[in-house]
Amino acid sequence: MAAIELHYWPTIQGRGEFVRLLLEEAGAEYVDVARRKGGIGAMMRFLDGEQPGALPFAAPFVKVDGAVVSQTANILAFLAPRFGLVPDDEALRAEASQIQLTIADFVAEAHDTHHPIAGSLYYEDQKKEAKRRAQIFVKERMPRYLGWLEDVLARNRESEGRWLVGRDLTYADLSAFQVVEGLRYAFPNAMVRLERKLPRLVALRDRVAARPRIAAYLASPRRLPFNQDGIFRRYPELDLRAPRRTSRRRKAKR
Amino acid sequence: MAAIELHYWPTIQGRGEFVRLLLEEAGAEYVDVARRKGGIGAMMRFLDGEQPGALPFAAPFVKVDGAVVSQTANILAFLAPRFGLVPDDEALRAEASQIQLTIADFVAEAHDTHHPIAGSLYYEDQKKEAKRRAQIFVKERMPRYLGWLEDVLARNRESEGRWLVGRDLTYADLSAFQVVEGLRYAFPNAMVRLERKLPRLVALRDRVAARPRIAAYLASPRRLPFNQDGIFRRYPELDLRAPRRTSRRRKAKR
Numbered sequence: 067m068a069a070i071e072l073h074y075w076p077t078i079q080g081r082g083e084f085v086r087l088l089l090e091e092a093g094a095e096y097v098d099v100a101r102r103k104g105g106i107g108a109m110m111r112f113l114d115g116e117q118p119g120a121l122p123f124a125a126p127f128v129k130v131d132g133a134v135v136s137q138t139a140n141i142l143a144f145l146a147p148r149f150g151l152v153p154d155d156e157a158l159r160a161e162a163s164q165i166q167l168t169i170a171d172f173v174a175e176a177h178d179t180h181h182p183i184a185g186s187l188y189y190e191d192q193k194k195e196a197k198r199r200a201q202i203f204v205k206e207r208m209p210r211y212l213g214w215l216e217d218v219l220a221r222n223r224e225s226e227g228r229w230l231v232g233r234d235l236t237y238a239d240l241s242a243f244q245v246v247e248g249l250r251y252a253f254p255n256a257m258v259r260l261e262r263k264l265p266r267l268v269a270l271r272d273r274v275a276a277r278p279r280i281a282a283y284l285a286s287p288r289r290l291p292f293n294q295d296g297i298f299r300r301y302p303e304l305d306l307r308a309p310r311r312t313s314r315r316r317k318a319k320r
Numbered sequence: 321m322a323a324i325e326l327h328y329w330p331t332i333q334g335r336g337e338f339v340r341l342l343l344e345e346a347g348a349e350y351v352d353v354a355r356r357k358g359g360i361g362a363m364m365r366f367l368d369g370e371q372p373g374a375l376p377f378a379a380p381f382v383k384v385d386g387a388v389v390s391q392t393a394n395i396l397a398f399l400a401p402r403f404g405l406v407p408d409d410e411a412l413r414a415e416a417s418q419i420q421l422t423i424a425d426f427v428a429e430a431h432d433t434h435h436p437i438a439g440s441l442y443y444e445d446q447k448k449e450a451k452r453r454a455q456i457f458v459k460e461r462m463p464r465y466l467g468w469l470e471d472v473l474a475r476n477r478e479s480e481g482r483w484l485v486g487r488d489l490t491y492a493d494l495s496a497f498q499v500v501e502g503l504r505y506a507f508p509n510a511m512v513r514l515e516r517k518l519p520r521l522v523a524l525r526d527r528v529a530a531r532p533r534i535a536a537y538l539a540s541p542r543r544l545p546f547n548q549d550g551i552f553r554r555y556p557e558l559d560l561r562a563p564r565r566t567s568r569r570r571k572a573k574r
Binding site: 115120121122123132133135136137139140143144156157160161163164167168171174178182183184186187192195198199202206211214217218221 | 369374375376377386387389390391393394397398410411414415417418421422425428432436437438440441446449452453456460465468471472475
């Protein structure tokens, strides 16, 4: 197998990070094309339809053995069997895929907290709407999605609640790790409260972070830091208030 | 194979309709469970985790040969090979999946035009934000997604632009049909203008509508009508203005 080409925006984790995590855990030979000189141009030629193969609607996409494969969940489902990161069983593969797709929905909603009107407008031009949307995201959607992941872990007797699907680690676990990391960055106060009720998911996050290849990746310059251009952004006005600071303020007022 | 169970909300087309179209074109033996007496309760037992198998985050989901499979695109990818509605080739399967997932993103954005803040709030409580979001959806996102589908058709030499993937009809074509139908219902004025530049996609829509099993389905009571509870809703204030009416008004003003 020739080196896998990953095409994604070079300055953010974004949706590409789910693919990077799979490639890193797999120890795969890959090139993060757009992070090389001239790489953005190479990526754009695919998006502009100047390359043969399936036409991606957007990045990320990968080129593997001549095939161009796009849409994050589809990329992961395509690559995972090559590296033993999903079971052979058809029903378990479908379960990994449904978890990944639910995580994708969750990630899209997380993105829309800061861009509820349009991705093409600045945050500042939709800040009022962002506050409204984020409030409901934090209070209703985060507990619902995260609680569902916790339930999926609790139900998986095959791994005694250690992994989401089957007996061993799959790409869905890597993605769950990334979601927890992203939410900790974007909504630290909300996460502190929610994590108390998510012991299995937090343990899963730690288990993934401790995998030798993942740990090496996270410590390397290949792992981009979270920033204010990605999907997960830290706008304190969209998060819950910090519980401690609030009580200190209350004291001061008295 | 025992009859396939489809579980979805019984009064709307919604995301379940993509699965219904596949089952109908396949001539599959299936039960639309929640449309039977007591069927919503049966569906809820899966969503509440009271049934074995993978835990669906939301409907639609199907039960097939003992497996519970959720997330629309995943359901379609799981069922299609059983009925010859996707090629055997791995790269072409991945292409069908990426088209379906892009359609899923498009559908989610169409939904959010009337619910930009939260699905749990009434339209009336987010009407102002809906107008802002819909304006950009109609002007930027609809042309972009629909133009991409048109491009995918144009690039597919294997079918001479008749189908999206490979030589024959796949489930992605059924889904493209459904998107055109939904947008015609929700945004009739915008679609009249856009369709002029989408000859291949409109021809694909007609080709799908003319398939004997699809035609029979659309004429049957099994096909629910579009309505104001589904994903695609007709709020004239979110659509473009009708070009004719506008010009008449202009005349009257003179």
